[in-house]
Amino acid sequence: MPDGPRLLIEGACYHLMVRGNNKQRVFTNNEDLNRYLGMLKKYKRKYKFKMYGYCLMPNHVHIIGLAEEPKNLAKFMHGLNRAYAGYFNKTYNRVGHLWQGRFKSMVIVQDKYLIDCINYVELNPIRANIVKSPCAYLWSSYRERNMLEISVGLLDEISL
16 A cells, blocks of 8 residues: 655654665665765755754664755655665666665654654664764764754754
8 A cells, every 4th residue: 555645844844764675784885875975965955955963874864854845855855865776776786676665754843852853863873783972973963963052053954
């Protein structure tokens, strides 16, 4: 049964998730991670997506942010995921789906939940026993966001 229409709310933040097909790794080395971050930067600008947090895990991605135009949320994720899948398939001489179905999205309706959600996403590498400190994980927004928190404010957009 196909998924129903996505809930789109003007001015709402979203927790977006996408996982590798069959839970496979989608990032095999630093070049893959850097390539994804470059694409993320490109598509967030193209679709005016304000990003507040992210975490790239070996087999999945979390992104937290706000689409200035809610209808562009799917375009943002579709463009990003399609571009990265093309890169990955070409680089590793493979064909077929990289991602498991369409991306998941959850509306974040309260400020406290937004902060909790960002913390959850950024602490993912610790729960997965990849690192002992979120500062040690280079593939999340934790370090940049904590520098922003000191200088401007907790919920300012990260630049990536």
